Each structure stands twice: as C-alpha cells, then as structure tokens.
Amino acid sequence: MVDKNISERKAKYLQKQRLVDLIVPIIAIIAGLIVGAIFMLIIGAEPIKAYIVLWNSSFGSLRGFGEMLVNTVPLIFTGLAVAFGFKIGLFNIGGDGQFLVSYLAAAYIGYMFQLPMYIHLPFALVAGIIAGGVWGGIAGYLKAKLGIHEVITTIMFNYIALHLVGYLVGGPLKAEGPLPATPKIFDTAKLPRFVPNMRIHYGIFLALAVAVLIYYILWKTTFGYEVRATGQNPDAAQFGGINVARNMVLAMFISGALAGLAGSTQALGLEYRAYQPFGFVGYGFTGIAVALVGKGHPVGVVLGALLFGVLSRGAMMMQSMVGVPKEVIEIIQAIIIMFIASEYIFKYLARKWRERKGGVADAS
Amino acid sequence: MLANLTALLSTTLRMATPLILAALGGMFSERSGVINIALEGIMLIGAFTAMAGSYFFSPWIGVLAAVIVGMIIAAAHALVSISFRADQIVSGTAINIFAAGITGFLLRLIFGDAGQSPSVQDVGTWKIPFIKDIPVIGGVFGEQIPFVYIALIMVGVSYWILFKTPFGLRIRSVGEHPAAADSVGINVIGMRYIAVIMSGFFAGLAGASLSVGLLDLFVKNMSSGRGFIALAAMIFGRWTPQGAMLAALLFGFADALQMLAQTIGLTFVPRQFLLMAPYILTILALTGVIGRSTPPAADGDPYIKEEV
Numbered sequence: 001m002v003d004k005n006i007s008e009r010k011a012k013y014l015q016k017q018r019l020v021d022l023i024v025p026i027i028a029i030i031a032g033l034i035v036g037a038i039f040m041l042i043i044g045a046e047p048i049k050a051y052i053v054l055w056n057s058s059f060g061s062l063r064g065f066g067e068m069l070v071n072t073v074p075l076i077f078t079g080l081a082v083a084f085g086f087k088i089g090l091f092n093i094g095g096d097g098q099f100l101v102s103y104l105a106a107a108y109i110g111y112m113f114q115l116p117m118y119i120h121l122p123f124a125l126v127a128g129i130i131a132g133g134v135w136g137g138i139a140g141y142l143k144a145k146l147g148i149h150e151v152i153t154t155i156m157f158n159y160i161a162l163h164l165v166g167y168l169v170g171g172p173l174k175a176e177g178p179l180p181a182t183p184k185i186f187d188t189a190k191l192p193r194f195v196p197n198m199r200i201h202y203g204i205f206l207a208l209a210v211a212v213l214i215y216y217i218l219w220k221t222t223f224g225y226e227v228r229a230t231g232q233n234p235d236a237a238q239f240g241g242i243n244v245a246r247n248m249v250l251a252m253f254i255s256g257a258l259a260g261l262a263g264s265t266q267a268l269g270l271e272y273r274a275y276q277p278f279g280f281v282g283y284g285f286t287g288i289a290v291a292l293v294g295k296g297h298p299v300g301v302v303l304g305a306l307l308f309g310v311l312s313r314g315a316m317m318m319q320s321m322v323g324v325p326k327e328v329i330e331i332i333q334a335i336i337i338m339f340i341a342s343e344y345i346f347k348y349l350a351r352k353w354r355e356r357k358g359g360v361a362d363a364s
Numbered sequence: 365m366l367a368n369l370t371a372l373l374s375t376t377l378r379m380a381t382p383l384i385l386a387a388l389g390g391m392f393s394e395r396s397g398v399i400n401i402a403l404e405g406i407m408l409i410g411a412f413t414a415m416a417g418s419y420f421f422s423p424w425i426g427v428l429a430a431v432i433v434g435m436i437i438a439a440a441h442a443l444v445s446i447s448f449r450a451d452q453i454v455s456g457t458a459i460n461i462f463a464a465g466i467t468g469f470l471l472r473l474i475f476g477d478a479g480q481s482p483s484v485q486d487v488g489t490w491k492i493p494f495i496k497d498i499p500v501i502g503g504v505f506g507e508q509i510p511f512v513y514i515a516l517i518m519v520g521v522s523y524w525i526l527f528k529t530p531f532g533l534r535i536r537s538v539g540e541h542p543a544a545a546d547s548v549g550i551n552v553i554g555m556r557y558i559a560v561i562m563s564g565f566f567a568g569l570a571g572a573s574l575s576v577g578l579l580d581l582f583v584k585n586m587s588s589g590r591g592f593i594a595l596a597a598m599i600f601g602r603w604t605p606q607g608a609m610l611a612a613l614l615f616g617f618a619d620a621l622q623m624l625a626q627t628i629g630l631t632f633v634p635r636q637f638l639l640m641a642p643y644i645l646t647i648l649a650l651t652g653v654i655g656r657s658t659p660p661a662a663d664g665d666p667y668i669k670e671e672v
Contacts, residue, residue: 043473091453093401148650149659151401151453152599155592156643167636279585288457325472330465337458341450348448 021295024346028293028339029307036332040324050322054314064313066200070270072309074099074262076207078287079294079301080214081136081258085150086296087218088251089231094139094154095259095284097161098132100277102260104165105131107267107274108173110185120188125264132260133253135161140252144245150252158284162277169276180276191269201269208302210261215298217254227251259284286312289333292340308333368628370503372620377504377512378578379623380609380616382407382570384515386594387601387608388522389566393438395526395603396559397539397662401456402441403567404591405463410434410571412467415582416474418484418575427487427572434568435561437463442560446553449666460591468584479584486580487511511573515609518566522605535559539660542667552667567591596646603660615642 037047058068078095085092092098106128113120139153175183191201218224230237230244238244262283267274286308293307294300311333315326386403393400410430417426441459445452468478475481489507496506526532537545538555546552570590575582593615600614601607622638625631 039469091451093453093457142647142651146651149664151399152595152650153647155401156596156647159589159592159643160640160647163636163640167634170636171634279588285457285461288454289461292454325469325478327465327468327472330461331469334458334462334465337454337461338444338450341454341458342444342448344449 020343020346021297021300024340024343025293025295025300025304025336027346028336031339032332032336035335036328039328039331043324045322045324050318050324053318053321054310057314057317058310062195063198066195066198068306068309068313069200069204071312072305073201073203073207073265073269074283075286075290075305075308076211076302077262077265078259078283079290079305080211080298081255081262081284082287082291083294083296083298083301084214084218084227084251084258085255086291087231088227088248089234090140090143090150090248090252090255092136092139092154092252092255092259093151093284093288094136094157094256095262095287096280096282097154097158097284098135098256098259099263099266099281099283100161100165101135101263102128102132102257103263103267104168104173104182104274105260106189106264107182107185107271110189110268111183111273113189114186115188117188120186121191121268124185124189124268125261128260128264128267129257132263133257136256136259137249137253139256140249143252144248158280162280165274166276166278169274173274174276175273182274184273185268189268190272191265193269199270201265203265203269206261206265207305210258211298211302214258218298223247223250259287262287286333289337292337366500368624370500372617372624372628373500373504374508375620375623376613376617377508378616379619380612381509381511381515381577382573382590383594383597383612383615384519384609385511385566385570385573386591387597387612388518388605389563389570390595390598391522391601391603391605391608392526392535392559392566393563394598394663395539395660396535396556397542397660397665397667398442398445398556398560399452399456399664400438400441400560400563400567401453401592401595402437402459402463403563403570403594404587404589405456405460406434406437406564406567407571407574407587407591407594408463408467408585409437410568411575411586412470412571412582413568414572415481415484415575416470418486419481423485423487423576426484426576427569430572431565431568434564434566434571436564438561438564438567439557441564442557446556446560446666449668452664452666464585467582471582471584481582483581484576486576509573509577511569511577514569515573519605519609526605536660538667539662542662542665546667546669552669556667570594593642596642599659600642600646600649602658614645618642 040047040050057064081095082092106124109124109127135157139150139157142148142153143150169182170180173182175181191203193201226242226247229242230247234244290301290304290308293304311329315329318324319326386407390400390403413433414426414430417429437459441455444450445455472478487510490510490513491507496502534550534555538550538552542552574586597611597615598608600611618638618641621630622635625635
C-alpha cells in the first residue's frame, strides 16, 4: 500500500517535471521574442514583419533552409557537448577552444596527407575528435585529480587555444600567399555536399547520428548510467563503487570531442581550410543556450540547435531587409537563457499561486 | 634603453589598470560566494556607457554612468543567481551574450556604425608634481590616465574593507561558511547582493577605463576577454587585492611586451605566446606548480536557508 503510494507519487512527480521541462523553454522562447519585439519597436521597426522575414529566411526557400542547417550543424555538436557535461555535473564552458583546436587538427590532416577518401575523411575527423577531446579532457583531469573548477580551466583553455591556433595558422602552418590560413584540404578529406550549388554538407547527418549515439551512451550503457549517477550525487556514486574521477575525465573528453566535431565539420564541410581566428565565433557559448533550451536531452538539443540556427540565419536577413540590427538576436538569446536558468522562479510563483488559492503547498 | 624601459613599465601599468579594477570586482563577488563571469560583459557595457556619457555630456559623467550601469547589471546577476537560484555560470554567460548584443545594437542605433563609435573626449591624464621629475619613476608614475591612480588606491581601499572592517569579515564569512554566518545573524543573501553589486561598480569602472581612458572611443567587443583575464588575475592573486594587483601587473607586463615587441627588439618571441602567458600561468597556479591557489569554500554554491 505504502509502496504503491510512493511509486504513484513518484510517477506523478516525474510527469510534472517533464511538463516543466517542456513548458519552461517554451515560455523562455516566447519571452525572448517579446523582448526582441520591444527592442524593434524602440527603433521603429515592425516586429511582426521582422519575424516573418526571420521565419521566411529559413523556411521560405530551399536555399534558406539549407543555409539554416549549415548554421545548425555546429550548434548540435556544441549543444551536445554542454549537455553531456551537465549530465555528469560539469560545466564545459570551453566549447570555443575545443572547437578551434579540432578545426585546425582536422584541416591539418586534410591538407598534409594524400589518402583514399574512406581513410582520409575518417582520419581527419578522428584527429579533430582527439584534439577537442584532449583539450576538454585536461580540464576533466584537473577537476578529478586536483578539484580545480572546470569553468575556470575551460575558460583559460579557450584563450590558450585562440592564441595557439592563431600562432600556428599565422606562422608555421600558413599557406603561401596573403591569406592568413592553412593550405586547402584535399578533396578526399572533404565532407561532401549533397544539394547542388548549396553549402549544406554531410555534417548534418553526422550531427544527427552523434545525437542518437549520445542518447544511447547516456541511457543504454553502464558508463552512461554511471555518468548520470555521478551527476545526481557524486558522493553517493563514489560510495556505490563508481570510479568518479575516471568518469569525469572520460566525460570531459567526450564533451570536448563533441565540441571539437563542430570545428572539424566546419573545416571539412564548409571552409576547406583553417583560417586564423580573430576571436571566438561563439559556437561554444551558444551551445550553452542550446543545451539549456534542450534541457540536456539529445532530442531537445537538436531542436534547440534548430532554433538558434533559424535565429542566426534570420539575423542577417532581418538586418538587410527590415533594418533590424542583427545584434537583436543576441539579446533574444540572452533573455532565453536567463528565463530558463531562472526555472526556480516559475516553481516559486506556481507555489505562491497555489497557496493563495488556499490549496496546500506542494511538498515536492 | 632607459626610454624603452620607461615606456615598457608605463604601458604595463596602463594595461594592468582595467584588469586590476575588474579583478577587485570579481574578488568581492567570489569572496561572498558568488562566481561572476559576467565581469566581461559588464566591462563591455561600462565601456559603451562611458563613451556615450562622454559623447552626450562629459567624460566624468560617462565614468559615473558606467559605474551606475555596471551596478545595475550586476544587480540583475545577483537577482537571478541569488534569489532565483539560477546557476551562476549560466547567468553570467547570459549577461555576457546580452552585453555583446546590447552594445552592438546601441552602437548601430545611435552612431549608425557597426564597428566603432566616433572619437569622444577622454578623461585626459593627471600629472603628479615632483614625482614626474624623477627619472624613470617619473616616466612611469608621474603622468598617467586617472584610472591608473584610482586602481592603485582601490587596491588599498579594498584591502582595508575586506580585512580590516566588520563588513569585510561578513563578506568573507558568507563566502566561506554561509550557514555559520547565518547562525550568528549575518544576512547571507543581503551580503551577497552587496558584494555582487560592488563587483559591478568595479567592472563598470574597468570598462570606463577602456573607452575614455586607454582609448577615446568604443570599439565593438572592446573588452575582448579582459574580464576573463581579470578573473585569472584574481585567482592567480589568491582572491586578495594585493595579489590580484600583482597578477594584473604581470599580465599587463606580458601585454606591454607584445605591444612594444617591435620597439624593444623582442621579435623572436611570437606575440601569441605572450598573449597566452596569463592563462597558462593561472592554470599552473591552480595546479600548485607555483603555489597552490584555493577559492573560498562556498564559492559558486547558492545559499538556501534551512526551514525551521
């Protein structure tokens, strides 16, 4: 009787939590769009018109849709990277650095070697995975062995990567000529494009496959179970015989490798070489937003990446067609993050509302 | 040679100034238990505000406005991360993204240019009598932008506040052991609010030192990672004002070296190595290779009062 009661309450709680997981991102997105609209009104633009342009820029034509997907590919990877870190309770804020080292590593393999495609392309991808993985794994190691906060180390490693890649591409690995970039990669290392005259490449399918793989790892393997258990309660996991330190290093390696794939696919599918970076593109930071919108679930991450892919695609069009500065998108993005992060306030308000209605405060 | 040395040291001091100010801000926030990676964004907004204030009114009104706006943004970080119990890193990230967006938006709106603002009046320099006539020292300390002196004074003031006043003791206690502080009647939430808002004061001032001090205009994303270097300086300086200052000076020195590399004949070291030095040094400091650096015990943890 008691058991039944508990499992019933648990089921009810889980159902409610799932509802919150769905509702909060939706409220956050709506709030973001409203705030964006307010900024548009301030400058005398028409929000409705701007949002129609935003929508049409991705869904109004095949070309637009393809370009939107091009934006989405790296965000799926960096979103998964942040989400995977969250699952073990680590905050990988170093996606931008992992992006850069993998971007260069993949491009390097792409132009240094001449191999058949079925070896060359996987080789370049694996090189990128290792580069990003090591970059993230170091932070995991420092956290596991010395307890150094991974946020600090990953921020530091972002800038080390920025200047290191800047040095290598501008110096030892620079192609001849005026362009601050590496030589072009060979065709055998390129991620093929599959629609004539469009830039969308096989990276999108790789990203979707990796999202499925991450789902499988997290929910269908022992390692995934250990990762989630550690994220829930590291002390209990340790006590239960889970090697928390090893899992942290491995999880940060995977997280770094995922963010790295964003960089590799950018080099192999889009730019066909590595350019000298003059700052961060910001895929790592947007990945945080993607993971939050997606509530850390791979399916949610893919949807979140699509959302931000649409927004960034629309930003340029809104600027050129209705004169809304493209920075409005960044403001919308920040508002969305803030709202989702403040989930507690929704719960708090809901409780207050129930209390005022005279109901009993919910124990959960 | 002597001229080079003077140039190098005075550039070091100038480049260290925004780092010192922002690091002091980060220190107050983290000493109270709240990580503030929004320093970067608050600096950027501060830099824009100071420039706009100078454009429409006067440079010092710009500085004042930057400080006030900095405190308001920091208050938002406090509200979201202390009261709404949002993840402090997430809140900071959102503010950084917001800062890049809002400053770019306003730059386009007010000045119609996406890259930079027009040149505005800066705060000029202060000359210190007598000192400016001493060789080398005069060249370094004798005539600098006001922010240099303000930053150095603020280091002393911060040390005094943090270690010599009951207020400072309270800040440190809520960052080390909030439950214990609460049990002796210290308002944990209130102290954290004050400390985070103080960090906005310093980060806003640091931003102003960029746009109406070091330069006389606003450039898109001009904080360019200085907020994060300041965070590094604070860690490297072990969460103390004097330590943060010394670390900031070291980082400023690396920056000055790469800026003056041509002049002083330091071309054999790639400038990127000098640029990444602060980050590598900070990692080494954290790992204990050069003296272990340990954060306040409750840094990053939201405080949830136990129900009685």
